[in-house]
Amino acid sequence: MAANTSTSxxxxxxxxGVADMKCSDDPIGYLATRAxxxxxxxxxxxxxxxxxxxxxYMLGQPRDKDKARLHPxxxxxxxVPALFRAIxxxxxQRERLIVCxxxxxxxxxxxxxxxxxxxxxxxxxKLFWKNGIVLHGEDCGGSAVRDMKLDxxxxxxxxxxxxxxxxxxxxxxxx
Amino acid sequence: MASIDQILKSLDRxxxxxxxxxxxxxxxxxxxxxxxxxxxxxxxxxxxxxxASVLRAANSAAAGFQMPATSVKEALQRVGENHLLKxxxxxxxxxxxxxxxxxxxxxxxxxxRGALAGALAAEExxxxxxxxxxxxxxxxxxxxDIGKLAMGLVIxxxxxxxxxxxxxxxxxxxxxxxxxxxxxxxxxxxxxxxxLPEELLNGIRFHHNPPVDDMADDLYDIIHCADGIxxxxxxxxxxxxxxxxxxxxxxxxxxxxRAGFEDVMVSVRLRMDEFLSPAGG
Numbered sequence: 001m002a003a004n005t006s007t008s009x010x011x012x013x014x015x016x017g018v019a020d021m022k023c024s025d026d027p028i029g030y031l032a033t034r035a036x037x038x039x040x041x042x043x044x045x046x047x048x049x050x051x052x053x054x055x056x057y058m059l060g061q062p063r064d065k066d067k068a069r070l071h072p073x074x075x076x077x078x079x080v081p082a083l084f085r086a087i088x089x090x091x092x093q094r095e096r097l098i099v100c101x102x103x104x105x106x107x108x109x110x111x112x113x114x115x116x117x118x119x120x121x122x123x124x125x126k127l128f129w130k131n132g133i134v135l136h137g138e139d140c141g142g143s144a145v146r147d148m149k150l151d152x153x154x155x156x157x158x159x160x161x162x163x164x165x166x167x168x169x170x171x172x173x174x175x
Numbered sequence: 176m177a178s179i180d181q182i183l184k185s186l187d188r189x190x191x192x193x194x195x196x197x198x199x200x201x202x203x204x205x206x207x208x209x210x211x212x213x214x215x216x217x218x219x220x221x222x223x224x225x226x227a228s229v230l231r232a233a234n235s236a237a238a239g240f241q242m243p244a245t246s247v248k249e250a251l252q253r254v255g256e257n258h259l260l261k262x263x264x265x266x267x268x269x270x271x272x273x274x275x276x277x278x279x280x281x282x283x284x285x286x287x288r289g290a291l292a293g294a295l296a297a298e299e300x301x302x303x304x305x306x307x308x309x310x311x312x313x314x315x316x317x318x319x320d321i322g323k324l325a326m327g328l329v330i331x332x333x334x335x336x337x338x339x340x341x342x343x344x345x346x347x348x349x350x351x352x353x354x355x356x357x358x359x360x361x362x363x364x365x366x367x368x369x370x371l372p373e374e375l376l377n378g379i380r381f382h383h384n385p386p387v388d389d390m391a392d393d394l395y396d397i398i399h400c401a402d403g404i405x406x407x408x409x410x411x412x413x414x415x416x417x418x419x420x421x422x423x424x425x426x427x428x429x430x431x432x433r434a435g436f437e438d439v440m441v442s443v444r445l446r447m448d449e450f451l452s453p454a455g456g
Contacts, residue, residue, distance in 0.1 A: 018408060019444050035285075035409030037417055058408065058444060059437055067441060074441065105417045107403055108345055114421075114433050116407050116440075143417040145409055162280070162340060162414055 009149060016041075016054045019074035023053035023086040024152055031150045036103030038117035040076070040124060040140070041148040043100045044083055045155045045169075046092035052152050055083040059116065060123025076123045099133060100168040102148045102159040104140040117141065137168030179356050179364040182329055190324040192369040195222060195267040203260045203310045204372065215256060216247045219263050228266040233259060235449045261298070261313055265291050265450055268317055272324070278332035279323050279339065280413030286324070288447070289411010290317050295446045296401035299439045304429045306393040315378025315394065316401045318371070320411065322362025322379070329361060330354060339414040346415045347383045359383050385425050396425035404440055410447075 012029035016022045018039060022031055031054040033041050038058075045052035057079040062068040072078035084094060104121035121140050128135055137157060139146065144161040151157075157168040183189060198218045201211050219229050226247055233250035234243040236258060244250040251259050272287040281289075297316035301309040326335050338353050339346060350357035363380035371379075377390075378398045385395040403421035406412055426432075 018410075018447075035412055037409035037412055038407040039409055058440060063434060063437060071441075071445070074444065107406065107417050107419060107421050114426075114436055116437075117417075145412040145416045162416070 016056050018056055019058050019071055021055040021073040021079060021083055023090055025051045025090050027153045029152045034147045036146045037105050038120060040101055040103040040120045043150040043157050044087055044097045045150060046096045047155050048096055049091040050152060051087050051090040051092040052150050053083045053087045054150055055079045060120050076127060080127055098136050098155055098169055100137040100157040101135060102139045102146050105143050108143055139166050139168060179360055183364050183368055186328055190271060193267055193270045199260060199264040199267055200314055203264060204314050215260050216251050219247050225267055229263050232262045232450050276323050278327040278335040286411055289405050291450055292405035292408055292410035292443055292447060293319055293401045295443045296404040296439055297397050299442050300397045300400055303435050303439060304431055306429055307397045311374060312394060312397045315375045316398045319379050319382040319398055319402060321365050322358035325361050325365045326358050336414060345420050346418045383419055396428050399425045400431055404443060
């Protein structure tokens with residue numbers, strides 16, 4: 001599905017690395033992360049205050065709690081609460097957040113369940129289900145590597161992969 | 176039908192390897208008493224850009240010192256010969272691997288970051304499983320994808336991209352079905368033209384398809400798994416995406432379980448910062 005977007009992506013680019021998280025209320029800025037393999041990119045955006053954030057986590061949960069304490073954005077279980085907290089500290093409200101996810105790709109032949117991408121996605125779904133959080137758009141799975149962008153002025157979320165773009169938010173409606 | 180070596184020989188130009196890289200490989204992987212060895216600091220100091228990169232990375236690695244090292248020799252004392260060699264080799268290889276590889280969908284720096292992530296993963300796996308030589312694993316994994324640099328010279332770039340975008344099966348299988356060889360085999364041939372030692376050439380050749388016959392070797396399994404970790408982390412991945420296989424046999428041969436796999440992923444991510452920052456890549 002090719003997106004027909006109105007965003008020019010010419011504003012202030014805020015890069016989010018692997019195991020990283022950034023939040024901003026810059027109305028002419030956008031958050032971007034590249035090369036989501038098995039990692040998952042998660043955006044959250046308050047359309048009223050125009051505060052948004054992007055988390056790029058690597059694994060669902062840490063085997064070593066110290067690692068999660070030192071590097072919270074590496075894991076879903078520590079990174080997702082950190083993302084929501086940071087957005088609320090900038091004036092966002094949890095109940096208004098538009099949340100989208102992308103990534104969680106898997107290696108083709110993974111017979112014994114390492115499936116890091118699938119596990120990353122499963123941990124996110126479980127975390128959201130337990131906390132009553134709605135996922136408004138997602139593009140997860142498969143074997144493609146994705147880039148993800150969140151426009152802080154409009155809340156538009158775009159995922160691109162292999163020269164193709166998808167708009168996760170606002171949802172495209174049939175005319 | 177011409178061999179890949181013959182095809183490469185027939186080309187007007189081939190990707191080149193910096194002299195410093197071959198010298199550093201000799202120091203890292205060669206025998207202790209190899210007469211070709213030269214002090215690592217001398218190799219690094221001949222190139223001012225390399226010296227600056229090595230100093231930055233070494234200072235990042237040697238956190239805890241109040242004052243940063245201001246010379247390569249001082250950095251050597253802080254991080255040790257082996258560590259400095261790896262930093263130097265990684266940064267010296269940037270000249271060869273740092274450019275864009277458009278037919279693979281790799282922007283400038285992507286291929287090098289993928290090489291580095293795989294190298295760090297290979298070293299970590301060798302240490303975790305206590306199999307293979309961590310130095311050789313690091314070096315072979317660093318160079319494992321050099322074949323991608325030459326594929327666009329051997330095959331029209333648009334054809335390469337079209338095969339990658341077919342997105343239906345393992346990439347190396349698609350490449351072999353289409354042309355009779357894959358980028359790993361091209362990489363080994365390119366490495367031979369550079370004069371790399373046989374062990375590294377095999378590491379490159381087998382990084383997607385480690386042999387299970389009498390050619391089997393822990394080193395190839397390590398590089399294969401390391402490639403998978405770099406892919407999963409999204410380093411050095413372009414149009415090919417994650418369309419590769421990671422053999423169960425390789426992980427079993429190494430005793431490389433899921434806990435180890437995740438631990439190595441975490442270590443690689445943290446060590447990438449050390450090699451890349453500040454302003455390193």
